[in-house]
Amino acid sequence: MYINSIKSLFHERLISHYPVQEINSFFHLLTENYLNKSRLELALEPDLKLDQKDADLFLDALSRLEEEYPIQYIMGHTEFMGRRFKVNKNVLIPRPETEELILWVLNSNSERTELDILDIGTGSGCISISLSKQLSDARVDAMDISEEALRIAAENAKENKAGVNFIQSDILTLKSLSRSYDIIVSNPPYVRKSEKSEMKNNVLKYEPDLALFVEDEDPLIFYRKIGELAFIALNKSGYLFFEINQFLAEDLVKLIKAIGFDSVELKKDIFGSDRMIRALKK
Ligand code: GLN
Numbered sequence: 001m002y003i004n005s006i007k008s009l010f011h012e013r014l015i016s017h018y019p020v021q022e023i024n025s026f027f028h029l030l031t032e033n034y035l036n037k038s039r040l041e042l043a044l045e046p047d048l049k050l051d052q053k054d055a056d057l058f059l060d061a062l063s064r065l066e067e068e069y070p071i072q073y074i075m076g077h078t079e080f081m082g083r084r085f086k087v088n089k090n091v092l093i094p095r096p097e098t099e100e101l102i103l104w105v106l107n108s109n110s111e112r113t114e115l116d117i118l119d120i121g122t123g124s125g126c127i128s129i130s131l132s133k134q135l136s137d138a139r140v141d142a143m144d145i146s147e148e149a150l151r152i153a154a155e156n157a158k159e160n161k162a163g164v165n166f167i168q169s170d171i172l173t174l175k176s177l178s179r180s181y182d183i184i185v186s187n188p189p190y191v192r193k194s195e196k197s198e199m200k201n202n203v204l205k206y207e208p209d210l211a212l213f214v215e216d217e218d219p220l221i222f223y224r225k226i227g228e229l230a231f232i233a234l235n236k237s238g239y240l241f242f243e244i245n246q247f248l249a250e251d252l253v254k255l256i257k258a259i260g261f262d263s264v265e266l267k268k269d270i271f272g273s274d275r276m277i278r279a280l281k282k
Contacts, residue, residue: 001055003031003048010058013066026071030061033075068201081130085156090148092211094126097269098187101243101276102130104267105185108239108278112182113137116235120171120186120226121145123211125153125164127185132162141181145170146210172225177233184230187243188222189214195247219248220255227259227279234281242277249274 007027014023028039034057035042035050042048050058061074072078072093077086080094081102087093109115115135119128119142128142142164144150150166157164171188191212196204203212214221223242230240240261244252249266256264261279269275 001050001052003042003050004046006050006055006058006062010062010065013062017066017068026061026065029071029075030058034058069206070202073206080124080126081134083130083133083160085124085126085129086152086159087124088148088152089206090146090208091124091152092207094124097271097275098126098243099130100267100269101185101187101241102127102134104276104278105131105183105239105241106134108241109135109183115139115182116180117141117183117185118143118177118181118233120184121188121211121222122153122166123149123187125156125162125166127187128153128164129157129160129162131183131185132157132164133160140164141167141179143167143169143171146208149208149211171222171229174225174229177229180233180235181230182235182238183241184226184234184238185241186222186226188226190219190222190243190245190248192216192219192245219245220252223252224255224259227256227261231259231261231281236281238281240279240281244275244277246273246275249277252277 010027011023031037031042034054064074070093072087073089077084078093081099085094115138117131117138117140122128122142122144125142128140132138132140142153147168150168154166189212193213194216234240253264253266256279262282263280265278266274267276
């Protein structure tokens with residue numbers, strides 16, 4: 001089968017699901033992934049013929065994309081902070097907003113060394129591994145309730161040669177953190193179930209509920225618990241960082257201040273939404 005026929009087939013079958021640009025981007029991600037050929041290389045070989053095995057890979061991917069299955073799960077990996085992370089249905093696909101959170105953590109601590117860091121709800125390990133790589137003298141712990149997620153996170157740490165200590169634990173039932181830290185960071189579940197109607201199928205149908213959703217009656221449950229544990233476990237001048245739900249920013253600032261933190265600051269993401277918060281323990 002010719003590569004151009006596959007490309008036409010992608011457009012034909014996906015146009016009712018995605019914009020043209022996104023279909024092109026899927027197609028080129030897959031040519032890189034399956035054929036190791038960039039967009040440019042491909043343009044120079046318009047008559048490239050695929051053997052049955054390669055053609056089947058594209059056709060299988062096409063069927064999954066028609067079901068709105070995320071491209072990152074199809075390929076089994078994604079990029080985050082310039083590094084490759086394995087992903088599967090047990091972990092949330094790392095988002096660009098979370099890269100912004102990492103940059104804020106790094107900028108806030110550029111003069112400090114030998115930091116003790118904890119990431120709560122690490123998922124694929126994207127936050128803990130990126131921090132461990134960027135801060136080579138840091139000591140990084142990462143926690144998650146899901147054993148399946150921790151398995152992927154450990155593989156990601158190994159592939160990226162990052163020294164992260166993974167801990168399986170349910171933060172909501174934890175009485176205290178076992179050591180003290182300079183930085184505690186978390187991107188916990190924060191989407192209210194009532195917000196489901198505004199979400200895209202690829203997220204809603206295939207990404208893990210455990211990593212995404214909270215009850216409408218108590219949407220800040222993770223922030224309250226993590227905030228309380230962090231206020232005790234953080235060293236003097238330690239920082240707490242959260243990724244947050246843009247619609248709950250004001251309530252969160254109030255909550256974090258009520259726990260006792262100082263200089264609670266909000267920060268917007270590239271899309272202009274209140275997306276992260278930083279709090280100082282004096
Ligand atoms: N930003 C994610 C989304 O909108 C949610 C991440 C989370 O719940 N922590 O899909």
